[in-house]
Amino acid sequence: DDAVPQQSRRALLRAGCEVRLGEHVTCQFLAPAHGTPVPPVPEAGPAQGGEWGRYDPWAAPGALVAEPGGGPGERRRERRAGRGRLVGAALVLALVAGAVGGYVGMRLERHGGLGTVELEQTSGQAGERAPDSVAGIAARTLPGVVTLHVSGGDGGALGTGFVLDGRGHILTNQHVVESASDGGSIRVTFNGGETARARLVGGDPGYDLAVVKVSGVSGLTPLPLGDSDDVRVGDPVVAIGAPFDLANTVTSGIISAKERPITAGGEKGDGTDISYVDALQTDAPINPGNSGGPLVDERARVIGINSAIHAAGGPARQDDSAGSVGLGFAIPVNQAKRVAEELINHGRATHPVIGVTLDMGYEGEGAKVGGEAAGGGPAVTPGGPADRTDIAAGDVITEVDGVPVASGEELIIKIRSHRPGDRLALTVERDGESRRVTLELGSSDPS
Numbered sequence: 269d270d271a272v273p274q275q276s277r278r279a280l281l282r283a284g285c286e287v288r289l290g291e292h293v294t295c296q297f298l299a300p301a302h303g304t305p306v307p308p309v310p311e312a313g314p315a316q317g318g319e320w321g322r323y324d325p326w327a328a329p330g331a332l333v334a335e336p337g338g339g340p341g342e343r344r345r346e347r348r349a350g351r352g353r354l355v356g357a358a359l360v361l362a363l364v365a366g367a368v369g370g371y372v373g374m375r376l377e378r379h380g381g382l383g384t385v386e387l388e389q390t391s392g393q394a395g396e397r398a399p400d401s402v403a404g405i406a407a408r409t410l411p412g413v414v415t416l417h418v419s420g421g422d423g424g425a426l427g428t429g430f431v432l433d434g435r436g437h438i439l440t441n442q443h444v445v446e447s448a449s450d451g452g453s454i455r456v457t458f459n460g461g462e463t464a465r466a467r468l469v470g471g472d473p474g475y476d477l478a479v480v481k482v483s484g485v486s487g488l489t490p491l492p493l494g495d496s497d498d499v500r501v502g503d504p505v506v507a508i509g510a511p512f513d514l515a516n517t518v519t520s521g522i523i524s525a526k527e528r529p530i531t532a533g534g535e536k537g538d539g540t541d542i543s544y545v546d547a548l549q550t551d552a553p554i555n556p557g558n559s560g561g562p563l564v565d566e567r568a569r570v571i572g573i574n575s576a577i578h579a580a581g582g583p584a585r586q587d588d589s590a591g592s593v594g595l596g597f598a599i600p601v602n603q604a605k606r607v608a609e610e611l612i613n614h615g616r617a618t619h620p621v622i623g624v625t626l627d628m629g630y631e632g633e634g635a636k637v638g639g640e641a642a643g644g645g646p647a648v649t650p651g652g653p654a655d656r657t658d659i660a661a662g663d664v665i666t667e668v669d670g671v672p673v674a675s676g677e678e679l680i681i682k683i684r685s686h687r688p689g690d691r692l693a694l695t696v697e698r699d700g701e702s703r704r705v706t707l708e709l710g711s712s713d714p715s
Contacts, residue, residue, distance in 0.1 A: 399567075399568075400566040400567070402506055402518065402520045404568075405506045405564060405566065405568045406506065406508065406518045408568040409491060409506070409508055409562065409564050409568050410459045410508065410516055410518075411459050411460075411489035412430050412431045412459075412488075412489040412490060412491040412562075413428065413429075413430050413431075413459060413491075413508045413509070413516065413561060413562065414428070414429050414430065414431065414438060414456045414457060414458055414459070415427075415428060415429075415456070415457040415510040415513075415515045415516075416428065416429055416440060416444055416445065416454060416455070416456060416457075416466075416480070416560065417454075417455045417457070418444060418445050418447055418448050418452060418453070418454050418455075419447065419448070419452050419453050420446075420447030420448045420449070420450055420451065420452020420453070421447065421450050421451070421452065422446070422447040422450075422452075423447055424447065425443070425444050425445070425446070425447055426444075426510065426513055426556070426557050427440055427441060427444030427445075427509075427510070427557065427558075427559045427560045427561075428440065428444075428508070428509035428510050428557065428558055428559065428560045428561030428562075428574075429444075429456070429480065429560045429561070430491050430560075430561065430562045430570065431488050431489055431490045431491060432479070432490055432491075432608060432612075433488075433490050434488050434490060435481070436481045436482040436483055436485055436488065437469065437479055437480075437481050437608075437612055438456065438466065438479065438480050438481065438482065439477065439478075439479055439560070439573065439604065439608050440477075440478055440479075440480065440559075440560030440573075441476050441477065441478065441559045441560040441573065441575050442471040442472060442473050442475070442476045442477055442478040442543075443473075443476060443533060443541075443543075443559065444478070444559050444560045445468055445471060445478050445480060446471070446473075446541075448468055449468060449471070453465065454466040454467070454468065454480055456480070456482050457515065458485075459516060462485075464482040464483075464484070464485050465482070466480040466481060466482045467480065467481055468480055469481050469611055469612060469615065470611035470612075470614075470615040470616055470617075471611065472607060472611065472616070472617040473533060473540065473541040473542070473543060474542070474543060474544060474617075474619060474684070475543060475544075475545075475599070475603065475604075475607045475617060475684070476532065476533065476543035476545065476575050476576075476599065477573065477599065477604055477607045477608065477611070477617070478611070479608055479611045479612055491562060491564070491568075491569075491570050492568070492569045492570065493569060493570050493601050493605055494564075494565055494567070494569030494570060494571040494601060495571070495601075495602065496548065496571045496572060496600035496601045496602045496603075497600075497602060499523055499526060499548060499565070499571055499600075500523065500526075501522075501523050501524065501525060501526060502522055502523060503522060503523045503565060503566070504520065504521075504522055504565070504566050505520070505521060505522060505523055505550055505552055505563050505564065505565060505571070505572075506518060506519070506520045506552065506563070506564050507519045507520070507521070507550065507552040507553070507554055507558060507561060507562075507563050507564075507574055507596070508561050508562055508564070509554070509557055509558030509559070509560075509561030509574060510557040510558070510561070511553075511554070511555035511556060511557040511558050512555060512556060512557050513557055514557070517558075519552045519553040519554070520552055521550050521551040521552030521553070521594075522550065522551060522552075523548055523549070523550055524549040524550055524551050524595075525548075525549040526548060526549070527546050527547075527671075527685075528546070528547045528548070528549045528597060529544075529545075529546055529547075529677065529678045529681040529682070530545050530547050530576060530597050530681075531543065531544055531545075531677050531681070532545070532575070532576045532597075543575070544677065544680045544681045544684050545575065545576075545597065545599050545681065545684075546600065546603075546681045546682065546684070546685040547572075547575070547576075547597035547598060547599065547600070548563065548571065548572045548597070548598045548599075548600055549595065549596070549597055550563060550572075550596045550597075550598060551594045551595070551596070552596060553592045553594070553596070554574050554577050554592050554596035555577070555591050555592050556591070558574045558596075559574060559575060559576075560573060560574070560575075561573070561574045562574070563598040570601050571598075571600070571601050572598025572599060572600055572601055572604075573598055573599045573601065573604050574596060574597075574598050575597060575598060575599050576596070576597045577591075577592055577593070577595060577596050577597070578593065578595035578596075578597070600685070603684070603685055606687055616713060618688055618711045618712065618713055619684065619688075619711070619712050619713075620683055620684065620686050620687060620688045620689075620690065620709040620710070620711065620712075621652070621653070621683065621688075621709065621710045621711070621712045622652070622653045622654045622659075622683060622692075622694075622707060622709065622710070623648065623649035623652020623653045623654045623655060623710055624637045624638075624647060624648050624649065624652075624654045624659065625637070625638045625640070625641045625642060625647040625648075626638055626676040626679065626680075627639070627676070628676045628677075630664075630675075630676065632664070633664075633666065633672075633674060634664040634665055634666040634672075634673060634674070634675075634679075634697065635664065635665045635673055635675060635676040635678070635679035636662070636663070636664045636665075636676070637654075637659060637660065637661050637662060637663045637664075637665070638661065639661050639662070640661075646661070647661045648660060648661060652710055653707040653708055653709060653710045654707065656707065657694075657705040657706070657707045658705070659694075659696060659705065659707075660698070662698070663696050663697065663698050664696070664697045664698075665679055665694050665695070665696055665697075666695050666696070666697055666702070667693075667694065667695035668682040668683075668692055668693070668694060668695075669682075669692060669693050670693070670695075683709065686709055687709070688709050688710060688711035689708060689709060689711075690708070690709050691706055691707070691708050691709070692706070692707060692709060693705075693706050694706075694707065
C-alpha cells in the first residue's frame with residue numbers, strides 16, 4: 269500500500285509482483301527444483317517488461333527512469349550519433365570516390381588510359397598510284413629533272429633543266445646559264461642528290477633556250493618529248509622545278525591558253541636578248557627557279573619548257589623579282605626540240621625569216637614594214653622571201669595563216685614558231701587594199 273517504501277515496490281516489481289495503488293500486493297513465486305539455484309531476476313527492459321518496464325508510477329509526473337545500461341533516450345542519442353557517423357563516413361567515401369573517378373576520367377580523356385598510350389594506325393601499304401595521277405606523273409618525271417646553280421662574271425643564277433639523252437645533254441633556258449658564257453661555272457644536281465659539273469654547249473636568247481652537257485655520269489633518265497600541237501586548252505599538266513631553290517617541287521594545273529604571244533628579256537637594251545615565244549599558258553604555279561624545267565602532260569611527256577611568268581602589274585618576266593600569280597608561260601616543245609637539235613649538232617640555232625625590217629614604233633593594227641633597214645639598207649631584203657612575193661616598204665601585214673596579228677612583236681612570234689622552209693599565208697594591206705600572198709620562210713643565223 270502507500271506505506272510500502274518506494275524501493276520495496278521496485279523490488280517487488282522486479283520480482284514479478286503485481287502492485288496497485290490502494291490494494292494489497294499479490295506475488296506468486298515458483299520454487300525451483302531441489303538443488304537448483306534460483307537465477308537472478310533480470311531487470312525489465314523494453315523487450316521484457318513491456319510498457320510497465322519503462323514506467324515508474326511512483327516517480328514524479330513526466331520523470332524518466334534511468335534504466336541499467338542507459339535509458340531509451342540515451343540509446344536513441346547513441347543510435348542518432350551512430351547514424352551520423354555512418355552518414356559522415358558515407359559522405360567522405362563519396363567525395364573520395366568522386367575525386368578518384370574525376371582523375372581517372374581526366375586521364376582517359378587526355379591520354380586514352382592510365383598506362384602507356386598506343387595510337388591506332390592503318391596499314392603502311394600505300395599501294396601504287398595511277399600512272400596518270402599527279403603522284404604517278406611525278407614519280408616518272410622526277411628522275412630526269414635537274415637543278416642548275418650557275419656562277420659567272422655577271423653574278424649567279426638558279427634554274428632547272430631536264431635530261432634529253434643518255435649522252436648527258438640537258439635542256440634549260442638561256443637566261444639561266446647566260447652568266448656562264450664568259451667562263452662561269454655550271455653545277456648540276458640530280459634528283460637523287462648527286463652533283464656534276466656541266467659545260468655550255470650552246471644557247472639562243474631569241475628562243476631563250478640553251479643546252480648544257482655533263483660527262484662521266486651514268487644512269488641518266490631522259491624524259492620523253494610529246495607533241496605540243498596536240499595540246500588542248502584544259503588539258504591537265506604538271507610543272508617540276510626548283511622554285512626559290514626548293515628542288516624537286518611539283519605543282520599541277522591545266523593549259524589555260526595556246527599560242528599566247530609573249531616577249532621577255534631585253535635587259536641589255538639593244539634587243540639582242542629579247543625572246544619571242546608563241547607560248548603555252550598554264551595556271552600551274554611557276555616561280556623563280558622553275559625556269560628551264562619541264563611542263564609535262566598526263567602521260568609524263570614534256571610538252572613545254574617553263575620560261576616566264578606574268579608578274580602583277582607588269583609584263584612577262586624571266587628574272588627572280590616576283591612570284592606566281594597563276595599566269596605561267598612555257599615554250600612549246602615542238603619549237604624547243606628543233607632548237608635543241610641545232611644547238612647540239614651545230615652549236616647555234618637558225619631563225620626563220622621573211623626578209624623584212626619592221627617598224628616597231630608603228631601603233632596601228634598589224635605589223636608595218638619599215639622604210640629602211642637598221643644599217644641604212646633597204647627594209648626588204650633583196651631576193652628574200654618577202655621580195656619574191658612583192659612585199660614592199662610601208663606594207664602592213666595583218667594576218668598569218670588567217671590569224672590576226674596586232675603588232676610587229678606578234679608577227680615575229682608567229683614566224684619564230686615555224687621552221688625555215690615552212691610556207692605561210694600572209695594577208696598584206698597596201699594603200700587600203702588587202703591581198704593574200706604565200707611565201708616560204710628563209711633561214712638566218714643569229715647575229
